[in-house]
């Protein structure tokens with residue numbers, strides 16, 4: 001096998017609490033991650049030399065800083081592998097949208113190249129490597145919906161409801177550090193147990209970044225208000241995407257038919273097993 005075509009799915013933060021701030025400035029979170037059956041696609045082709053090529057380039061992202069290239073290089077270094085890859089990216093996820101597209105691209109690169117280069121490396125080791133690229137990478141590597149703590153790397157697999165979602169990107173770019181650096185951000189939510197969060201259920205779930213993001217980016221507030229007329233809506237991650245949960249696909253279709261022109265919107269189904277793991281035929285992660 002010299003070529004693989006693999007999904008890099010989006011994630012949603014179905015709940016996100018900020019419970020503290022570490023000495024290094026990173027924030028302690030409690031969050032529920034779930035995947036969507038919508039995302040980017042990576043085509044990976046093995047090279048016999050060590051070059052990593054990527055097409056097309058992403059606007060505003062240098063080749064060497066692209067998370068796909070960084071993930072490939074880390075894996076070469078960690079494994080001592082002398083092979084390379086030509087990588088073609090079909091980008092569907094908005095960048096900086098809170099859907100974890102960059103992190104998911106990195107995870108797909110790690111798992112895909114490990115397969116293509118026939119490396120014997122555990123998911124645990126790949127997740128550790130991935131964490132160096134971003135706090136969200138480990139959940140994409142492990143591939144199961146999860147309750148996450150720490151900065152998002154301490155994962156407990158969970159089974160969540162798998163409704164339809166409508167996801168709206170209000171055309172606003174949000175840099176994660178800008179939200180985490182905001183003085184008004186709530187950083188002292190009381191930690192709750194995973195059991196309690198799951199018992200309370202989706203109607204009680206909130207995102208602690210939402211009030212700050214609303215204040216800093218009025219366009220996100222407009223999208224939240226608009227979507228909330230159809231169903232309860234939340235911000236994912238630090239935004240800019242907002243989403244609502246629906247029982248039937250036709251409800252999603254009727255919302256999509258009314259979306260504002262300046263907004264990008266799509267429907268997707270929640271998935272507790274990552275489409276990446278399904279495509280690779282991996283058994284459910286044992287953690």
Ligand SMILES: C[C@@](CO)(OP(=O)(O)O)[C@H](O)COP(=O)(O)OP(=O)(O)OC[C@H]1O[C@@H](n2ccc(N)nc2=O)[C@H](O)[C@@H]1O
Nearest residue numbers: 025026027098100134135136151152176177180237238239
């Ligand atoms: C908030 C979350 C929730 O899923 O999602 P996004 O909205 O970015 O997708 C993530 O934890 C984001 O993870 P990720 O996007 O990988 O962030 P990183 O690259 O590790 O961090 C970017 C910057 O955000 C801040 N940061 C990030 C994570 C965290 N727990 N505390 C932080 O303070 C730091 O300033 C860091 O330098």
Ligand SMILES: Nc1ncnc2c1ncn2[C@@H]1O[C@H](COP(=O)(O)OP(=O)(O)O)[C@@H](O)[C@H]1O
Nearest residue numbers: 066067068095096097098099100101102103105
């Ligand atoms: N392959 C990649 N895909 C998306 N973004 C990338 C990639 N490589 C680097 N980045 C950078 O990471 C930032 C965060 O991207 P992304 O993961 O899509 O958003 P978020 O963290 O909000 O979910 C982008 O704005 C971009 O500068």
